[in-house]
Amino acid sequence: MTITQLKYVLAVAENKNFTKAAERVFVTQPTLSMQIQKLEDELDILIFDRGKKPIELTEIGKKIVDQARNIVNESNRITDIVDQQKGFIGGQFKIGVIPTVMPTLLPMFLKTFIKKYPKVKLKIEELPTETILAKLEDGHLDAAIAATPLQVDQIIERPLYYEPFVAYIPENHRLYGRKDLKNSDLDLNDMLLLEDGHCFRDGVINLCKAYRKEMDDHFSLESGSFETLIKLANEGLGMTLLPYLQTLEVKEIEKRYLHHFEKPVPAREVSLLYHKSGLKIQIIEVLKTTIAGIVKGAITFQNVDIISPRMEKNKN
Template identity: 65%
Template sequence: MTITQLHYVLAVAEHKNFTLAAEKCFVTQPTLSMQIQKLEEELDVQIFDRGKKPIQLTDVGLKIVTQAKNIVNESGRIKDIVDQQKGFIGGDFRVGIIPTVMPTLLPMFMANFINRYPKVNLIIEERPTEELIKMIKNGQLDAAIAATPLDEETIKEIVLYYEPFVAYVPENNAAYQKKEFDVEDLEANLNNILLLQDGHCFRNNVLNICRAASLPSGNHFQIESGSFETMVRLVDEGLGMTLLPYLHTLDMNEKSKAKLRQFKEPKPSREVSLIYSKKELKLHIIEALRSTISGVVRGAIAFQNVAISSPLNRAK
């Protein structure tokens, strides 16, 4: 039994296709198939049911894959230990970022990080929080950037910054006349709030600020969008108000900024953190990423008196 064989098994289990798995492993399909067959012969079991389309794991195959993930992940940590001992900061580092953070944060720190740590190859994926947690637990990501706290026992969280929410209000809304918002103003406008679609933790953040499990259906339309830009355009048309993360408002033009309303202190905010498995050993790269992001964001967000809103769905 070899680590390479286990890599091949995990690739087939993930892609449910021998040809695609071989492409991802950068080997020929016959080579991959032969190695998996050798492993099955050695163990005297069938790991995959090849008679089904797509290919499925057998009952024993499911258990083998679970153990194979642990073995492959732990074997990879040997190089991490050596790198840390030598003080080497480099190699592949897989990072996931939630969609409501990636467009604003990534351009702020990426060039800086590349210049400071040219030997690190950042592999970045945009995923919702639930997928990031799963991928970290499965060893598919080294770290992620997400709204916290997440209450996950196996995951460590390092706070990067606190980002206030800002109301974006159309001129035809009575709340437009206010210079500052408080939570009661938001709750009084529940019928007019436009939110991102289900699955976005930012939606949960806002609902938790309003102390509401869902929004009332007072509008004459329903919309599901994952884009802040869509929400902003709808507000510009006078179809409701919305909440935006503070960093998203920095590049707005002056006409749009006139529709922004800050909240009174303590400002409702979200906590954005670097998260990773408690078993993670690439701590030297994690620290490099943390220090770079914190240094860049510190100049953009100077708020201290904040009230953190949970990204978790309270209705569950």
């Protein structure tokens, strides 16, 4: 039994196809098939049910894949230990970022990080929170950036920054003339929201629920991007809430529609996530330091009282 054979098993388990798995690990399909067959012969069991389309794991195969994943991760840890000892910061680093953070955060830190750590090869994916958690668990991501708290077993959350909510209220809206908004002013019935699957949407709904005894489950309109929500608000279809960094992208002529909340300002917590057994901790540390340092200068609310979901939970 070799580490290489276990890597081939994991590739087939993930791709459910020998040809695709071979391409994934950069070997020919006959070579991959032969090595897996050797392992099955050695163990005197079948790992895969080749009669199924797509290929499926046998019951014993499922247990072997779980153990193989642990063994491969631990073998990779040896290289990680050596890199840390040498102070080497480099290699491929796979990171997932949620859609409501990606467009504003990435341009802020990416150029600085690449310049400072040229040996790190970042592979960045825009992914929903649910997919991020699954990929962290399976070892397909080294780290991720998402709104927290999520409080998932085996996933470490390290807050990067707290990003205040800012209301975007057009002139024809009932709240346009209000100077300092209160959370209790919000009403889901005249609010434009992101479509299902966005954690920012859930944060807004939870914020509104906290200040309303009754709630109508009907929303007038939902969209997949903040830019669309702003355009719809300008058409008189309602108001919306934006994360603070998104407001930096608002056109100068539209900035008069931005309304801030009175203290404590509602905010979302954005954190760096990684698995408890994760590798490449040295890259995680420099990534956290770089992002937190840059965002601290961009969010002018750093000295303003804020309240986030985690703070609310701790208070209760």
